[in-house]
Amino acid sequence: MHLNDQELELLRIIETNSRIETADLAKMTDLSEEDIQATLQKLEDMRIIVRYATLINWAKVDEYHGVTAMIDVKVTPKRGVGFDEVAQRIYRFKEVESVYLMSGAYDLSVIIEGRSMNEVAQFVSDKLSTLDSVISTTTHFILKKYKHDGTIFESTEKDKRIVVSP
Amino acid sequence: MIKTSYISKTVQELKPSGIRKFFDLAANMEGVISLGVGEPDFVTSWSVREAAINSLEIGHTSYTANAGMLELREEIAHYMKSRFHVSYDPEEEIIVTVGASQGIDIALRTILNPGEEIIVVEPCFVAYAPIVTMAGGVPVTVQALPENDFKIKAEQIEELITPKTKALFICSPNNPTGTQLGKSDLEAIAEVVMKHDLLVISDEIYAELVYDEGYTSFAAIDGMLERTILLNGFSKAFAMTGWRLGFVCAPKEISQAMLKVHQYAIMCAPTMAQYAALEALQHGMSDVEDMRSSYRRRRNYIVKSFNEIGLDCHKPGGAFYAFPSIKKTGLSSQEFAERLLLEEKVAVVPGDVFGESGEGHIRCSYASSMEQLQEAIKRISRFMERFN
Numbered sequence: 099m100h101l102n103d104q105e106l107e108l109l110r111i112i113e114t115n116s117r118i119e120t121a122d123l124a125k126m127t128d129l130s131e132e133d134i135q136a137t138l139q140k141l142e143d144m145r146i147i148v149r150y151a152t153l154i155n156w157a158k159v160d161e162y163h164g165v166t167a168m169i170d171v172k173v174t175p176k177r178g179v180g181f182d183e184v185a186q187r188i189y190r191f192k193e194v195e196s197v198y199l200m201s202g203a204y205d206l207s208v209i210i211e212g213r214s215m216n217e218v219a220q221f222v223s224d225k226l227s228t229l230d231s232v233i234s235t236t237t238h239f240i241l242k243k244y245k246h247d248g249t250i251f252e253s254t255e256k257d258k259r260i261v262v263s264p
Numbered sequence: 265m266i267k268t269s270y271i272s273k274t275v276q277e278l279k280p281s282g283i284r285k286f287f288d289l290a291a292n293m294e295g296v297i298s299l300g301v302g303e304p305d306f307v308t309s310w311s312v313r314e315a316a317i318n319s320l321e322i323g324h325t326s327y328t329a330n331a332g333m334l335e336l337r338e339e340i341a342h343y344m345k346s347r348f349h350v351s352y353d354p355e356e357e358i359i360v361t362v363g364a365s366q367g368i369d370i371a372l373r374t375i376l377n378p379g380e381e382i383i384v385v386e387p388c389f390v391a392y393a394p395i396v397t398m399a400g401g402v403p404v405t406v407q408a409l410p411e412n413d414f415k416i417k418a419e420q421i422e423e424l425i426t427p428k429t430k431a432l433f434i435c436s437p438n439n440p441t442g443t444q445l446g447k448s449d450l451e452a453i454a455e456v457v458m459k460h461d462l463l464v465i466s467d468e469i470y471a472e473l474v475y476d477e478g479y480t481s482f483a484a485i486d487g488m489l490e491r492t493i494l495l496n497g498f499s500k501a502f503a504m505t506g507w508r509l510g511f512v513c514a515p516k517e518i519s520q521a522m523l524k525v526h527q528y529a530i531m532c533a534p535t536m537a538q539y540a541a542l543e544a545l546q547h548g549m550s551d552v553e554d555m556r557s558s559y560r561r562r563r564n565y566i567v568k569s570f571n572e573i574g575l576d577c578h579k580p581g582g583a584f585y586a587f588p589s590i591k592k593t594g595l596s597s598q599e600f601a602e603r604l605l606l607e608e609k610v611a612v613v614p615g616d617v618f619g620e621s622g623e624g625h626i627r628c629s630y631a632s633s634m635e636q637l638q639e640a641i642k643r644i645s646r647f648m649e650r651f652n
Binding site for chain 2 (some may be wrong): 107115118122126128255260
């Protein structure tokens with residue numbers, strides 16, 4: 099899908115901060131506020147902007163004990179629909195965060211968010227590995243997130259520049 | 265007690281930089297938002313830092329050739345040709361320097377006889393005139409005017425030319441105004457320069473940071489390659505200010521003369537930084553592009569916001585400075601900057617430190633995060649309400 103320069107510019111800005119006010123977006127891009135709103139609406143309708151996300155580092159919240167697992171899944175593709183049908187069956191589970199078709203040693207990479215290791219294990223043994231097309235699964239638990247979706251979680255970098263300089 | 269007679273008269277008479285005063289004032293305050301910074305807010309990209317670390321790990325810790333590693337000079341020659349359409353021989357016409365600042369120093373020390381004049385276009389980087397003086401020359405300033413969006417006119421330059429005039433010192437895009445001179449502006453100036461047989465020292469350190477039109481190097485204007493000393497470096501485009509790495513390009517006769525000054529004073533630029541610069545030129549252009557897009561958005565934002573809150577501001581074509589007028593407030597630029605700092609904790613640089621024609625303006629660097637700029641605008645807007 100071909101986008102014009104202004105649409106691309108807008109996407110680049112809101113990709114890292116979707117909370118910038120329309121008025122400020124207008125100033126940054128030389129467009130009117132109406133244009134910004136119309137463009138955003140268009141990009142949403144086209145499903146290019148899929149959702150406005152907030153990236154939270156839950157590990158910093160005391161009460162949160164969630165776990166994330168990445169599961170390598172080998173499957174048998176079906177005639178006519180390839181991997182799509184089994185991928186669809188998997189991504190419909192609410193526990194599943196992401197599903198990717200991979201090249202290499204296995205076919206699907208499935209990312210699961212659960213409240214405990216036990217919950218994830220149960221999902222894998224009860225739901226995932228019992229699907230007809232699934233041949234095998236290998237589960238990896240994520241121990242610590244350093245960087246996610248382009249964002250470094252623990253960056254404490256301060257502006258080291260002197261306050262006034264030539 | 266050390267006698268002042270130990271210090272040379274030239275140095276005694278140099279005025280300390282006006283920027284220093286504001287640094288001292290702001291340095292001890294908490295919660296200051298700084299628009300006073302003259303350097304990128306990006307950290308040098310990791311691949312460049314990694315190249316420097318690797319150069320240390322494998323033990324590249326000795327001198328390089330005086331003019332810099334030939335491999336780097338070849339890469340610079342290629343870069344200058346592909347980006348700015350100017351051809352230099354890497355073996356004899358390019359010198360790698362300790363920042364563009366050292367490039368200015370060796371250029372002036374190479375061309376000046378005592379008492380010869382250099383026409384310096386103001387407002388400008390605070391070091392130009394003092395370096396001319398230290399090299400034994402006489403800076404003659406010509407003022408780019410706010411009513412022309414700080415574009416200097418050829419006839420203003422011509423009026424100041426005397427038999428002692430040796431060269432014109434010019435910077436585009438400019439620090440502090442951000443003004444970019446287009447091809448036709450440069451051609452008009454080049455005509456005067458050639459008519460009076462002058463040299464041009466062209467500081468092109470901000471050449472990669474232009475936002476609306478392509479960049480024309482002074483050396484790319486017909487007839488100017490042989491009379492231009494071109495200064496550039498890695499600080500601004502590649503966010504490498506602390507590495508202190510620049511380069512000078514000039515016709516063979518001039519660069520070979522400059523090389524003598526360079527080799528006696530410095531020997532060579534730091535080796536580690538040269539390896540970093542090599543990586544920056546070979547693989548860093550997409551980072552430059554990302555930074556440029558980011559600056560362009562912030563430029564648009566800050567210039568529009570200034571105009572909305574009553575600080576008239578032309579739209580600068582390059583660098584990362586906005587230079588709004590504060591004349592409506594009735595304050596001098598020093599008073600404005602000082603009060604803004606004390607009352608609203610926003611640091612800006614008063615325009616007069618960059619030369620007389622900068623009076624009535626403030627330099628605001630937009631090399632800060634959007635969040636910081638938004639907060640700064642909020643505070644400046646509140647400050648401006650006191651003058652309505």
